[in-house]
Amino acid sequence: MRPVRVLVADDQELVRSALRLVIGRRADLVVAGEAADGEEAVAAAFALRPDVVLMDVRMPGLTGVEATGRILGDWPHADPRPRVLMLTTFDLDEYVHAALRAGATGFVLKDISPDRLAEAVRVVAAGESALAPTVTRRLIGAVAALPPALLAGPPRPGPERGPGEETGTGTGTGTEREGTGRLGGLTARELEVLVLVARGLSNTRIARSLGLSEAGVKSRMNRILTRLGLENRVQAAILAHEEGLVDPARVPPRPPR
Structure with missing residues:
Protein backbone atom coordinates (compact mmCIF):
# COMPACT_ATOMS: atom_id res chain seq x y z
CA MET A 1 0.00 0.00 0.00
CA ALA A 142 -23.02 25.72 19.05
CA VAL A 143 -24.90 23.57 16.51
CA ALA A 144 -28.12 25.56 16.89
CA ALA A 145 -26.31 28.72 15.82
CA LEU A 146 -24.67 27.27 12.71
CA PRO A 147 -25.51 29.04 9.44
CA PRO A 148 -27.89 27.07 7.18
CA ALA A 149 -25.24 27.27 4.43
CA LEU A 150 -23.24 24.56 6.19
CA LEU A 151 -25.88 22.01 5.31
CA ALA A 152 -27.20 23.73 2.22
CA GLY A 153 -28.39 21.82 -0.81
CA PRO A 154 -31.21 19.37 -1.44
CA PRO A 155 -30.57 15.66 -0.88
CA ARG A 156 -29.08 13.95 -3.90
CA PRO A 157 -30.78 10.82 -5.26
CA GLY A 158 -29.40 7.76 -3.54
CA PRO A 159 -29.22 4.04 -4.28
CA GLU A 160 -32.27 1.86 -3.95
CA ARG A 161 -32.76 0.05 -0.66
CA GLY A 162 -31.77 -3.55 -0.53
CA PRO A 163 -34.09 -6.35 0.59
CA GLY A 164 -35.13 -5.96 4.20
CA GLU A 165 -33.85 -2.37 4.46
CA GLU A 166 -36.95 -0.53 5.53
CA THR A 167 -37.02 2.97 6.91
CA GLY A 168 -37.90 2.80 10.58
CA THR A 169 -36.75 3.33 14.09
CA GLY A 170 -33.18 2.82 15.20
CA THR A 171 -32.38 0.30 17.88
CA GLY A 172 -29.41 -0.19 20.11
CA THR A 173 -28.10 3.39 19.77
CA GLY A 174 -30.24 5.29 22.23
CA THR A 175 -32.69 6.65 19.69
CA GLU A 176 -36.19 5.34 19.04
CA ARG A 177 -37.51 8.12 16.84
CA GLU A 178 -38.62 7.35 13.33
CA GLY A 179 -36.70 9.06 10.54
CA THR A 180 -38.61 12.14 9.43
CA GLY A 181 -37.85 15.18 7.32
CA ARG A 182 -34.39 14.99 5.82
CA LEU A 183 -33.75 11.74 7.68
CA GLY A 184 -36.92 10.06 6.41
CA GLY A 185 -35.09 8.35 3.55
CA LEU A 186 -32.62 6.54 5.81
CA THR A 187 -33.00 2.92 6.83
CA ALA A 188 -33.07 1.91 10.49
CA ARG A 189 -29.49 0.66 10.26
CA GLU A 190 -28.31 3.86 8.60
CA LEU A 191 -29.90 5.86 11.42
CA GLU A 192 -27.96 3.74 13.91
CA VAL A 193 -24.71 4.44 12.07
CA LEU A 194 -25.52 8.16 11.89
CA VAL A 195 -26.11 8.38 15.65
CA LEU A 196 -22.75 6.76 16.39
CA VAL A 197 -20.98 9.02 13.91
CA ALA A 198 -22.53 12.00 15.71
CA ARG A 199 -21.13 10.64 18.98
CA GLY A 200 -17.65 10.71 17.46
CA LEU A 201 -17.07 6.98 16.96
CA SER A 202 -14.71 5.74 14.26
CA ASN A 203 -15.75 3.18 11.66
CA THR A 204 -13.91 0.50 13.65
CA ARG A 205 -15.83 1.25 16.85
CA ILE A 206 -19.14 1.56 14.98
CA ALA A 207 -18.56 -1.83 13.35
CA ARG A 208 -17.81 -3.38 16.73
CA SER A 209 -20.84 -1.76 18.36
CA LEU A 210 -23.33 -2.82 15.67
CA GLY A 211 -21.83 -6.19 14.75
CA LEU A 212 -20.96 -5.06 11.23
CA SER A 213 -17.81 -5.20 9.14
CA GLU A 214 -15.85 -1.98 8.62
CA ALA A 215 -16.64 -2.25 4.91
CA GLY A 216 -20.34 -2.43 5.78
CA VAL A 217 -20.08 0.71 7.91
CA LYS A 218 -18.25 2.59 5.14
CA SER A 219 -20.88 1.53 2.61
CA ARG A 220 -23.72 2.73 4.83
CA MET A 221 -21.89 5.98 5.57
CA ASN A 222 -21.52 6.66 1.86
CA ARG A 223 -25.24 6.02 1.35
CA ILE A 224 -26.09 8.36 4.23
CA LEU A 225 -24.04 11.18 2.72
CA THR A 226 -25.53 10.60 -0.72
CA ARG A 227 -29.14 10.48 0.50
CA LEU A 228 -28.74 13.58 2.66
CA GLY A 229 -26.74 15.55 0.07
CA LEU A 230 -23.81 16.08 2.47
CA GLU A 231 -20.08 16.22 1.83
CA ASN A 232 -18.57 14.57 4.89
CA ARG A 233 -19.08 12.93 8.30
CA VAL A 234 -18.80 16.20 10.16
CA GLN A 235 -21.79 17.67 8.35
CA ALA A 236 -23.68 14.41 8.95
CA ALA A 237 -22.89 14.62 12.68
CA ILE A 238 -24.11 18.22 12.82
CA LEU A 239 -27.37 17.30 11.11
CA ALA A 240 -27.90 14.42 13.56
CA HIS A 241 -27.55 16.84 16.46
CA GLU A 242 -29.88 19.35 14.82
CA GLU A 243 -32.49 16.64 14.32
CA GLY A 244 -32.31 15.61 17.98
CA LEU A 245 -30.93 12.13 17.34
CA VAL A 246 -28.25 12.49 20.00
CA ASP A 247 -28.82 13.15 23.67
CA PRO A 248 -26.51 16.06 24.65
CA ALA A 249 -25.97 14.34 27.99
CA ARG A 250 -24.22 11.51 26.13
CA VAL A 251 -21.61 13.89 24.66
CA PRO A 252 -18.28 13.46 26.46
CA PRO A 253 -17.39 16.45 28.67
CA ARG A 254 -14.42 18.64 27.99
CA PRO A 255 -11.31 17.05 29.52
CA PRO A 256 -9.45 19.01 32.23
CA ARG A 257 -6.39 20.92 31.07
Missing part, protein backbone atom coordinates in the same frame (compact mmCIF):
# COMPACT_ATOMS: atom_id res chain seq x y z
CA ARG A 2 1.42 3.37 -0.98
CA PRO A 3 1.99 5.99 1.74
CA VAL A 4 -0.44 8.85 2.31
CA ARG A 5 0.87 11.91 0.45
CA VAL A 6 0.62 15.10 2.51
CA LEU A 7 0.89 18.73 1.42
CA VAL A 8 2.05 20.94 4.31
CA ALA A 9 0.78 24.53 4.20
CA ASP A 10 1.92 26.97 6.91
CA ASP A 11 3.43 30.46 6.72
CA GLN A 12 6.06 29.70 9.40
CA GLU A 13 9.12 27.84 8.16
CA LEU A 14 9.83 26.48 11.64
CA VAL A 15 6.37 24.93 11.82
CA ARG A 16 6.74 23.42 8.34
CA SER A 17 10.08 21.91 9.36
CA ALA A 18 8.52 20.35 12.46
CA LEU A 19 5.62 18.96 10.45
CA ARG A 20 8.05 17.50 7.91
CA LEU A 21 9.80 15.65 10.72
CA VAL A 22 6.55 14.34 12.20
CA ILE A 23 5.30 13.08 8.84
CA GLY A 24 8.66 11.88 7.53
CA ARG A 25 9.22 9.58 10.51
CA ARG A 26 6.13 7.53 9.67
CA ALA A 27 6.57 4.84 7.04
CA ASP A 28 2.96 5.19 5.87
CA LEU A 29 3.11 9.00 5.44
CA VAL A 30 5.17 11.17 3.10
CA VAL A 31 5.46 14.92 2.48
CA ALA A 32 4.44 15.57 -1.13
CA GLY A 33 5.18 19.30 -0.99
CA GLU A 34 5.03 22.54 0.99
CA ALA A 35 3.34 25.92 0.75
CA ALA A 36 3.99 29.16 2.66
CA ASP A 37 0.64 30.85 2.04
CA GLY A 38 -2.87 30.20 0.76
CA GLU A 39 -2.13 30.93 -2.90
CA GLU A 40 0.83 28.55 -2.87
CA ALA A 41 -1.32 25.92 -1.16
CA VAL A 42 -3.93 26.07 -3.92
CA ALA A 43 -1.33 25.90 -6.69
CA ALA A 44 0.59 23.08 -4.99
CA ALA A 45 -2.57 21.07 -4.35
CA PHE A 46 -3.63 21.34 -7.99
CA ALA A 47 -0.13 20.39 -9.21
CA LEU A 48 0.77 17.64 -6.73
CA ARG A 49 -2.66 16.05 -6.10
CA PRO A 50 -1.94 15.08 -2.48
CA ASP A 51 -4.16 12.79 -0.44
CA VAL A 52 -4.27 15.21 2.49
CA VAL A 53 -3.57 18.93 2.83
CA LEU A 54 -2.38 19.89 6.32
CA MET A 55 -3.56 23.49 6.27
CA ASP A 56 -2.82 26.33 8.68
CA VAL A 57 -5.89 28.50 9.29
CA ARG A 58 -4.15 31.86 9.50
CA MET A 59 -1.83 32.69 6.59
CA PRO A 60 -1.06 35.99 4.83
CA GLY A 61 -3.10 36.89 1.77
CA LEU A 62 -5.40 33.97 1.07
CA THR A 63 -6.26 32.37 4.41
CA GLY A 64 -6.23 28.64 4.98
CA VAL A 65 -10.03 28.60 5.08
CA GLU A 66 -10.24 30.46 1.76
CA ALA A 67 -7.59 28.21 0.24
CA THR A 68 -9.56 25.16 1.37
CA GLY A 69 -12.66 26.49 -0.37
CA ARG A 70 -10.70 27.08 -3.57
CA ILE A 71 -9.02 23.67 -3.55
CA LEU A 72 -12.22 21.73 -2.94
CA GLY A 73 -14.53 23.96 -4.96
CA ASP A 74 -12.32 24.39 -8.05
CA TRP A 75 -10.62 20.98 -8.12
CA PRO A 76 -9.56 20.58 -11.79
CA HIS A 77 -8.86 16.86 -11.90
CA ALA A 78 -10.98 13.76 -12.39
CA ASP A 79 -9.38 11.99 -9.45
CA PRO A 80 -10.80 12.56 -5.95
CA ARG A 81 -10.22 15.87 -4.18
CA PRO A 82 -7.74 15.83 -1.28
CA ARG A 83 -8.93 15.78 2.31
CA VAL A 84 -8.12 18.93 4.27
CA LEU A 85 -6.99 18.81 7.89
CA MET A 86 -6.95 22.27 9.45
CA LEU A 87 -4.14 23.00 11.92
CA THR A 88 -4.17 26.05 14.19
CA THR A 89 -3.29 27.46 17.60
CA PHE A 90 -6.87 28.72 17.97
CA ASP A 91 -9.98 26.69 18.80
CA LEU A 92 -12.33 29.63 18.23
CA ASP A 93 -15.77 28.75 16.94
CA GLU A 94 -15.63 31.09 13.94
CA TYR A 95 -12.58 29.26 12.58
CA VAL A 96 -14.09 25.84 13.16
CA HIS A 97 -17.35 26.76 11.47
CA ALA A 98 -15.65 28.55 8.58
CA ALA A 99 -13.30 25.61 7.98
CA LEU A 100 -16.13 23.08 8.01
CA ARG A 101 -18.24 25.24 5.71
CA ALA A 102 -15.28 25.35 3.32
CA GLY A 103 -15.26 21.54 3.28
CA ALA A 104 -12.47 20.63 5.72
CA THR A 105 -12.65 17.09 7.08
CA GLY A 106 -10.74 17.72 10.31
CA PHE A 107 -9.58 20.42 12.69
CA VAL A 108 -6.77 19.94 15.23
CA LEU A 109 -4.74 22.26 17.42
CA LYS A 110 -1.00 22.85 17.11
CA ASP A 111 -0.37 21.58 20.64
CA ILE A 112 -1.37 18.08 19.53
CA SER A 113 1.25 15.36 20.08
CA PRO A 114 3.20 14.06 17.05
CA ASP A 115 1.60 10.61 17.31
CA ARG A 116 -1.93 12.04 17.49
CA LEU A 117 -1.25 14.36 14.56
CA ALA A 118 -0.01 11.45 12.45
CA GLU A 119 -3.12 9.47 13.40
CA ALA A 120 -5.35 12.43 12.50
CA VAL A 121 -3.75 12.52 9.04
CA ARG A 122 -4.44 8.80 8.62
CA VAL A 123 -8.03 9.16 9.81
CA VAL A 124 -8.74 12.04 7.43
CA ALA A 125 -7.07 10.22 4.53
CA ALA A 126 -9.42 7.28 5.18
CA GLY A 127 -12.42 9.57 4.78
CA GLU A 128 -13.31 9.97 8.45
CA SER A 129 -13.40 13.20 10.46
CA ALA A 130 -10.77 14.29 12.95
CA LEU A 131 -11.74 16.99 15.44
CA ALA A 132 -9.84 18.01 18.56
CA PRO A 133 -11.85 17.12 21.70
CA THR A 134 -12.27 20.77 22.69
CA VAL A 135 -13.39 21.60 19.16
CA THR A 136 -15.91 18.74 19.15
CA ARG A 137 -17.49 19.87 22.40
CA ARG A 138 -17.76 23.50 21.33
CA LEU A 139 -19.06 22.52 17.91
CA ILE A 140 -21.84 20.42 19.38
CA GLY A 141 -22.73 23.16 21.84
